Amino acid sequence: MSEPIARESMEYDVVIVGAGPSGLSAAIRLKQLDPNLSVVVLEKGSEVGAHILSGAVLDPSGLDALLPDWRSMGAPIKTEVKHDNFYLLGPAGGIRIPNWPMPPLMSNHGNYIVSMANVCRWMAQVAEGLGVEIFPGMAASELVWDGDRVAGVVAGEFGRDPATGEPGPSYEPGMNLLGKYVFLSEGVRGSLAKQVIERFNLSKGHCPQKFGIGMKEIWEIDPAKHREGTVTHTMGWPLGSAAGGGSFIYHLENNQVYIGFVVHLNYKNPYLYPYMEFQRFKHHPMVAELLKGGKRVAYGARAISEGGYQSIPKMVAPGVALLGCTAGLVNVPRIKGNHNAMLSGKAAAEAAFAALQAGRQGDELTDYETAVRTGPIGKDLKKVRNVKPLWSHYGLTASLLGGGLDMWTNNLFGLSLFGTLRHQKSDAQATEPASKHKPIDYPKPDGVISFDRLTNVAFSFTNHDEAQPAHLRLKDPAIPITVNLPKFAEPAQRYCPAGVYEVLGEGQDASFRINFQNCVHCKTCDIKDPSQNITWTTPQGGGGPNYPNM
Template sequence: MSVIVRESMDYDVVIVGAGPSGLASAIRIKQLDPDLSVLLLEKGSEVGAHILSGAILDPVGLNALLPDWKEMGAPIKTPVKSDSFVVLGPAGKMRIPNWPMPPLMSNHGNYIVSMANVCRWLAQVAEGLGVEIFSGMAASELVFDGDRVAGVVAGEFGRDPETGEPGPAYEPGMELRGKYVFLCEGVRGSLAKQVIAKYDLSKGKCPQKFGLGMKEIWEIDPEKHREGTVTHTMGWPLGGNAGGGSFIYHLENNQIAIGLVVHLNYENPYLYPYMEFQRFKHHPLVADLLKGGKRIAYGARAISEGGWQSIPKMVAPGVALLGCTAGLVNVPRIKGNHNAMLSGIAAAEAAVAAIKAGRSGDELADYEITVRTGAIGKDLKKVRNVKPLWSHYGLTASLLGGGLDMWLNTFGLTAFGTLRHKKSDAQHTGKAKDFKPIDYPKPDGVLSFDRLTNVAYSFTNHDEAQPAHLRLTDPTIPIRVNLPEYAEPAQRYCPAGVYEVISEEGKEPRFQINFQNCVHCKTCDIKDPSQNITWTTPQGGGGPNYPNM
């Protein structure tokens, strides 16, 4: 194999990922010292193209970063006006009163937003301050200088789709080096995964837990639209098969965001999260709302759910993990964007202080301390037992025990100490012989849709002349192990129809990867029971192109 020679460029800070944490860190660095050079890399075709979130934004992070964001014209226009929690049965519903809810669960003062559009706006602010943003530039490798992370390789194109070796039109990309590298890749980042393993950053921590969030945007009948209305549901259709819940947010312009989150620690390998989402829309509560409307966008992504006890060590020599890469989501609140921004601010302040002190490439210990002892740590510690209670004892225990614990935490107390997550989501997957297949209704094409039709509404595109970015450690495992033992759940847990088992008469079944469909949710990297699939970055610009998610 020939040695690849690459040009290099040096910066003070290199940031991978233009989500809320990456953009907040870039802006804060420039606010503190306009002379520092900051490079922000985004693998999507543009900033916001790969951003998918519910989303209700707690503005605490934005207030700290840009206190005058309203005057600056931020695309944040819809305050929450009505907030309800509902437990669903197959045909009925029961509303949970708001009064027994812990104060932290209130959405008063929060906003319904498109985080994709918020990030597009933050990118404009960052560029106005002198941040260099390179879109369509996937960071595919880490660059090391001794034991420290010194940069990343980005912009590599043209590897042969069959061999993976450089092809005739190969472009080697560049080494983009920084005194510090911030990894803001979102959930299960491919570079962060390597850093966590190399430096053993999860030692002594609980396994990280995840959910799969699927979302559609609908344009509905104006007579049914109630701008600022927020509804969260639990119970049906998941019931005892899986934890999770739904959200319905009324945006501007007669649009709603509707979605379902399925906790990925479910046991039944026949569970089909995407079809659970489609079935959910046929509940009378939802069907009546959607009748006469039209779906205009679809997407999916994994969500970190481990909380306080699953946060890895966030720093290693030369590198820091920010936002969802570190797992800073508050699960019961279904919010992580505020903590992502706060982590970006904290990382920026630590890096600027280090550079001014003449340091480079060490561990940013001050960042770690700020996250764990400051607003982020306080936010996550209050809710640390809700997810473990749900995982171990079910929805009712989580509602009652978790609610009690959140109330006690308001006064600095707890009923349970800190409960632990015991197994990864992959390890929770049960054997097919112990479960029965689930009979899902066929999508009707009006309220519910087949997977491939819906993926078209994510506007996903990948150049087919590249190696598949979804890599099997052992290509025989899907048919030899996963199919007989687990009914190969990749056919079902993927919300984009990437994985298929092809059965033809007279032939052995074969496993097919349709990587062109991938919406970069990374569920396969998380849930595969054999941990045989590794998600890596495709060539820059590939993936979904979310317009308003």
């Protein structure tokens, strides 16, 4: 048994893991409440914003609550939504769904098309101006425990041997960042949050969390086709009944367009290839015409929490709180979670401040849990709680009609037609054996509008130091070939949007390769692997994508 690693320690009032909208909001709010509090934010990306990928149409309600003067503070939030379009697509055309029958909460009036990466960069500047310490390139790789309490995290560890995982000749042990409270704002399927949820059984009594994989490209298009402030969402083709999901097309400034595609990860057919569904979507006549003459300038992908109100786990345990997408606070039909992330960070900060003022530390911040479930976040999510399960159980039409009607009754009367529908299976459990399905023949990318995965991954500017252990770990190295390949046609080859996983050879010569250098940190493998054999962990700090204005 190896000796415990000796590390230096630094102590703070609050340690925050992740410089996304929830973590930065918490840091800002803590300093607003008490400038003397010591607050540190750890970010695994090479800079703040490097790992931030979101649609994004921003509901400014969270920012209004946190920084009411943001409009005069130089925030990179300029493009107000002017036109809101919804289409149901078929292979050759589409039907526009009128806006008038949609519940008011679906309107994007007053919202903004933004780069959340740039919004987070700006929020980090605001936080640092208030005295928050922010350390980019510092992956939080372990939790520090004090008995049964989370007391901090280990951050900044480098130099483990790539073959053995043991400290190598250039090993740097990192530091223990200790806090009276620790906030985990790691985004979807956070590696530390996953441990906390399991250790404290925080999901007990709640539905399993549900997820989607969201893929996004930034295009510079012909100025004659650009309509700044236009927001378009589509459903239907090419997914049809094969899977839930849809697209977004957002016209921001500078003749740029965000084009994205979401596939719900509860699909049954292991031959389904989410990335290729995205590439096929771009060849729809409506989309291809928009992109003709343009050029793709960036690509990325990330998982999205979709379980909604009934899948939010208990969010607090001794010394620790789960914030934002780590807790699953996305409003699925609105395709928005950043406002709730900001509100959750604000609520967590207020609960921690009250506890510290009362002389407490390291206990459960129950006031935070109450604020989320009974306040604006809970009200936002409760109204739409049945849309996703209706889609999962009965398909797109039932979700459009039943979900729309349910949102209306919630909006008008505060009542649901269905009560609270439950999610039954995890997305991994939803995967069916390959014998029940047929392979899908996807068109070859043309290199003009559609692209192969590895070419696109280059546009995520992803980089990992190869002299480190793979951060994608197999519980049993034999399972991909002995179980997943014969039973499920090894879907890791397809569900990963970055080409990380390969099956080489056939029959007895088959082997499984992990190209961890390609990983864009979407965490789909940790979610969708039918054997739950893959664990996503943090690589050395600074590794991963380097998104520009995603």
